[in-house]
Amino acid sequence: YEVKRAGKGTWRHYDDALPSPQDQSALLTDLGLAIEHDDITVHYQPLVSLPGRDWVAVEALARWTHSERGAVPPAEFVHLAERAGLISDLGRRVLSRGLADLARWRTAGVTAGLQVNVSGTQLLAPNLVEEVALALERAGVPPSALTLEITETTLIQNVDRTREALDSLRALGVRLSIDDFGAGYAGLGYLRDLPVDELKIDRSYIASLGHSHEGTSLVRTVVDLAHVLGLEIVAEGVEHEPQARTLIEMGCTRAQGFLFGGPTAEGPPPERGGEEHSAADAGAQEEEARA
Numbered sequence: 351y352e353v354k355r356a357g358k359g360t361w362r363h364y365d366d367a368l369p370s371p372q373d374q375s376a377l378l379t380d381l382g383l384a385i386e387h388d389d390i391t392v393h394y395q396p397l398v399s400l401p402g403r404d405w406v407a408v409e410a411l412a413r414w415t416h417s418e419r420g421a422v423p424p425a426e427f428v429h430l431a432e433r434a435g436l437i438s439d440l441g442r443r444v445l446s447r448g449l450a451d452l453a454r455w456r457t458a459g460v461t462a463g464l465q466v467n468v469s470g471t472q473l474l475a476p477n478l479v480e481e482v483a484l485a486l487e488r489a490g491v492p493p494s495a496l497t498l499e500i501t502e503t504t505l506i507q508n509v510d511r512t513r514e515a516l517d518s519l520r521a522l523g524v525r526l527s528i529d530d531f532g533a534g535y536a537g538l539g540y541l542r543d544l545p546v547d548e549l550k551i552d553r554s555y556i557a558s559l560g561h562s563h564e565g566t567s568l569v570r571t572v573v574d575l576a577h578v579l580g581l582e583i584v585a586e587g588v589e590h591e592p593q594a595r596t597l598i599e600m601g602c603t604r605a606q607g608f609l610f611g612g613p614t615a616e617g618p619p620p621e622r623g624g625e626e627h628s629a630a631d632a633g634a635q636e637e638e639a640r641a
């Protein structure tokens with residue numbers, strides 16, 4: 351039983367700390383209450399343009415601080431929610447919170463979009479499209495400002511069943527993104543057929559940039575593939591300047607990672623939305639984001 355630890359890119363083994371069945375059911379009860387009481391908060395991480403480093407979107411990432419256990423990693427409680435049938439409730443909260451925040455930022459002049467993660471169970475729920483439409487309408491946000499991220503693993507496990515859901519979401523006007531692309535590699539044929547707008551290259555590939563010739567070639571291949579298919583490409587998990595430089599050379603035009611800013615409770619400042627910023631501005635923003 352392994353869970354990806356945010357912020358390190360390593361694998362953390364929870365075997366020692368694996369909660370007993372009683373602990374797990376207590377945690378599940380608490381998670382249910384946290385969702386019900388709207389105690390799940392949302393942090394936002396920038397997706398930036400390359401080379402300009404303007405904030406083109408923010409990704410909403412769910413956060414839960416348990417009263418006794420402290421911060422529970424999202425990979426852990428999302429998985430728990432998924433198994434316990436709570437994921438649609440959790441997802442609905444994150445979506446409506448994210449859209450409400452986005453609506454506020456837009457009023458202040460922000461042009462960046464919002465990206466929200468959607469789990470497999472959520473994607474296959476019969477009323478997802480209606481819920482998304484309703485949430486957009488309530489927030490007064492146009493569908494084109496919202497991107498839904500679906501992991502590649504989810505897509506390839508249910509290509510036929512997910513296609514219908516994706517078609518309806520596309521018809522609504524929201525953008526669709528394949529998250530963690532490359533982590534669940536199972537052939538590329540499905541990519542041509544799915545109605546998606548964006549590929550996010552899994553951060554394990556970005557981590558290999560510069561370390562191996564093969565790793566670098568793989569990233570280049572995915573960037574080229576995205577261009578051939580007319581898809582937007584986002585490099586995930588960019589942590590170092592040389593990685594950013596290499597990505598720019600490859601023609602990668604969007605990136606996300608601690609280099610540009612980690613997830614925080616803050617949204618994008620209004621002046622970050624536009625295209626008319628100098629490199630000096632971008633540098634200042636970066637320092638600010640790291641502070």
Ligand code: C2E
Pocket residue numbers: 355356357358359360395410411412423424425428440441444467468469499529530553586587588589606607608609612613
């Ligand atoms: P994800 O959607 O791939 O989100 C990116 C994850 O990578 C986030 O972890 C983020 O903090 C982390 N990250 C960003 N930049 C870097 C970097 O430069 N280096 C490294 N090492 N990590 C970086 P986080 O917040 O722990 O979330 C983990 C996963 O939990 C997410 O992966 C997503 O699959 C899931 N998740 C989070 N919130 C939600 C949600 O509201 N709904 C659903 N269904 N899943 C969610």
Ligand code: MG
Pocket residue numbers: 409467499529
């Ligand atoms: Mg994501």
Ligand code: MG
Pocket residue numbers: 529530550552586
């Ligand atoms: Mg991802």
Ligand code: MG
Pocket residue numbers: 530553
């Ligand atoms: Mg990931």
